[in-house]
Amino acid sequence: MSTQTTGIEIVGSIKPGYEEILTTEAVNFIEELERKFGPRRKELLQLRQIRQEEINQGKLPDFLPETEYIRNGDWTIAQLPDDLRDRRVEITGPTDRKMIINALNSGAKVFMADCEDATSPTWENIVEGQINLRDAVNRTISFENPNGKKYVLNEKTAVLLVRPRGLHLEEKHLLLDGKPISGSFFDFGMYFFHNAKNLIARGTGPYFYLPKLESHLEARLWNDVFVYSQEKLGIPQGTIKATVLIETILAAFEMHEILYELREHSAGLNCGRWDYIFSYLKKFRNHENVILPDRSQVTMTVPFMRSYSLLTIQTCHRRKAPAIGGMAAQIPVKNDPKANEEAFAKVRADKEREARDGHDGTWVAHPALVPVALEIFNREMPDANQIETKKLEDLTVSAGDLLEVPEGTITENGVRMNINVGIQYVASWLGGRGAAPIHNLMEDAATAEISRAQLWQWLRHPKGILDDGRKATVEMYEQIKKEELEKIKQEIGAENFVNGRFDEAVELFDKLILEDEFADFLTLPGYEIL
Structure with missing residues (x-):
């Protein structure tokens, strides 16, 4: 209309x-x-x-x-x-x-x-x-x-x-x-x-x-x-x-x-x-x-x-x-x-x-x-x-002082958390809910932005090395993503998973992480399919 x-x-x-x-x-x-x-x-x-x-x-x-x-x-x-x-x-x-x-x-x-x-x-x-x-x-x-x-x-x-x-x-x-x-x-x-x-x-x-x-x-x-x-x-x-x-x-x-x-x-x-x-x-x-x-x-x-x-x-x-x-x-x-x-x-x-x-x-x-x-x-x-x-x-x-790079480690758990929370949030957002309770935290778009930005950088940066010595790679991302999607399905139930917009969420999340062009905000490509 x-x-x-x-x-x-x-x-x-x-x-x-x-x-x-x-x-x-x-x-x-x-x-x-x-x-x-x-x-x-x-x-x-x-x-x-x-x-x-x-x-x-x-x-x-x-x-x-x-x-x-x-x-x-x-x-x-x-x-x-x-x-x-x-x-x-x-x-x-x-x-x-x-x-x-x-x-x-x-x-x-x-x-x-x-x-x-x-x-x-x-x-x-x-x-x-x-x-x-x-x-x-x-x-x-x-x-x-x-x-x-x-x-x-x-x-x-x-x-x-x-x-x-x-x-x-x-x-x-x-x-x-x-x-x-x-x-x-x-x-x-x-x-x-x-x-x-x-x-x-x-x-x-x-x-x-x-x-x-x-x-x-x-x-x-x-x-x-x-x-x-x-x-x-x-x-x-x-x-x-x-x-x-x-x-x-x-x-x-x-x-x-x-x-x-x-x-x-x-x-x-x-x-x-x-x-x-x-x-x-x-x-x-x-x-x-x-x-x-x-x-x-x-x-x-x-x-x-x-x-x-x-x-x-x-x-x-x-x-x-x-x-x-x-x-x-x-x-x-x-x-x-x-x-x-x-x-x-x-x-x-x-x-x-x-x-x-x-x-x-x-x-x-x-x-x-x-x-x-x-x-x-x-x-x-x-x-x-x-x-x-x-x-x-x-x-x-x-x-x-404002630019000082923090110390710390990248862990497999950190990779998993970014994939899990990122995809769950994007699915919620595409479903019309911008504030999403995930793992006992009220998440908004900023959390998903950090998740996908870290994954994007870890895959490409020479220092994107986990604390166990492994380099973050696309293969690692794909394998962990598969495991985490199965976990999400178990957590929320198969029916909710099917009815949620998880296929589109994964597609958008993949695009944000795997494309070399870094998207300024996930909400921009997200809005095109909302």
């Missing part, structure tokens, strides 16, 4: 209720964003390719000499609104109705509703996500499961932030002049257009998380989008607030500059740890001395990750901005008290480190972990945040 609205053609189906989101006025607004900012988005994506080529040729990232005046300047971001001052625990998840209700009721200070890595961007997920967000803002959202259990919002709920898709992703169900529009502009624009005034009337505001930024020029684009959007809707400048995820290695070198570009709209930075590891791998995949050990060994305490998290805190606090810690992906382990306690102990250790280092809050992926993280931040952080504590004023982090 195709619906023409001004210059935009909607090629996705219009189910009952969709017309309330895809109104002529809202679609016109999206068209304006795309016409005004679409060409610049594409130029910035080209710049990413140029930077990658420079890195491939041996030019390592460094702090930018031309923006030294910003790093040395004495400026701060605009004052935070009251409801973003205390963000000690944030919960994240996709935009389905049940998740939104449970997350807003979880006791966390903030819920980040995710249109990005925790959402598989089917047309239904994207539009219904917007309907669900609108209903949440209106406080009319409810859900009844097949057993008749009803879910509604509590009186007191978390503050809502929305993460649109990254700048590299497109929305193929809306065509402007025959070409797909930006997924970022669709997600941001629809949520902002339908909810901004209502949010303000309710004493909060249109608040966002911005993913996958690689430079301050990308932050400048977003800031210009915000200025234009506020002007169009007659909303005071500076009402939009956005927290930027520092989840690419290049952004870590431009944190002051990113905050500066967004200073009227900034709500700080967050350590997107899993994507950061993927980005490090992706950028330096062709460097002869850069190889990462098993994913389980690349923790927040390895030197390059520690440098990045401490530099994030120091940068934010110098600019009076919050620095939010990383994700605890653990979920409760049912029917195994010992394994459950081990999982919770890992979360506690992680959150204690963050709170003591100076983070102003942290992320969890499951409501059961909210009280665990809250207890630690309540104990370690008596005030609303740690912005004024000056804990890391004397810290010095060099370019070399």
Whole structure:
């Protein structure tokens, strides 16, 4: 079905209720964003390719000499609104109705509703996500499961932030002049257009998380989008607030500059740890001395990750901005008290480190972990945040510290885990579920990205040698993949395996690992077959 609205053609189906989101006025607004900012988005994506080529040729990232005046300047971001001052625990998840209700009721200070890595961007997920967000803002959202259990919002709920898709992703169900529009502009624009005034009337505001930024020029684009959007809707400048995820290695070198570009709209930075590891791998995949050990060994305490998290805190606090810690992906382990306690102990250790280092809050992926993280931040952080504590004023982090290659080993178990988790996640994503519980962790796209990037590199890198002396090879990959697929079939049952999109998942996973051309994001070829 195709619906023409001004210059935009909607090629996705219009189910009952969709017309309330895809109104002529809202679609016109999206068209304006795309016409005004679409060409610049594409130029910035080209710049990413140029930077990658420079890195491939041996030019390592460094702090930018031309923006030294910003790093040395004495400026701060605009004052935070009251409801973003205390963000000690944030919960994240996709935009389905049940998740939104449970997350807003979880006791966390903030819920980040995710249109990005925790959402598989089917047309239904994207539009219904917007309907669900609108209903949440209106406080009319409810859900009844097949057993008749009803879910509604509590009186007191978390503050809502929305993460649109990254700048590299497109929305193929809306065509402007025959070409797909930006997924970022669709997600941001629809949520902002339908909810901004209502949010303000309710004493909060249109608040966002911005993913996958690689430079301050990308932050400048977003800031210009915000200025234009506020002007169009007659909303005071500076009402939009956005927290930027520092989840690419290049952004870590431009944190002051990113905050500066967004200073009227900034709500700080967050350590997107899993994507950061993927980005490090992706950028330096062709460097002869850069190889990462098993994913389980690349923790927040390895030197390059520690440098990045401490530099994030120091940068934010110098600019009076919050620095939010990383994700605890653990979920409760049912029917195994010992394994459950081990999982919770890992979360506690992680959150204690963050709170003591100076983070102003942290992320969890499951409501059961909210009280665990809250207890630690309540104990370690008596005030609303740690912005004024000056804990890391004397810290010095060099370019070399951010790039230091971690030590460790590659094991057969690491190869197996990457294949098993990677394929299971891709099958889930192709099946329309972007947040997938796998081996007692809530996985999103970032995990699968690390899995396939490590396998791609281990097969090609001269140092891709296992701890038992064997070289990682295509034959090893094929043999272990066969064994792991059999394991998955045993775990989930033959019927679920047949009904799942495992054949397509394996085909895509193979393509990502066996083709010499490294795909920037698995979600790009994935979206073509979604």
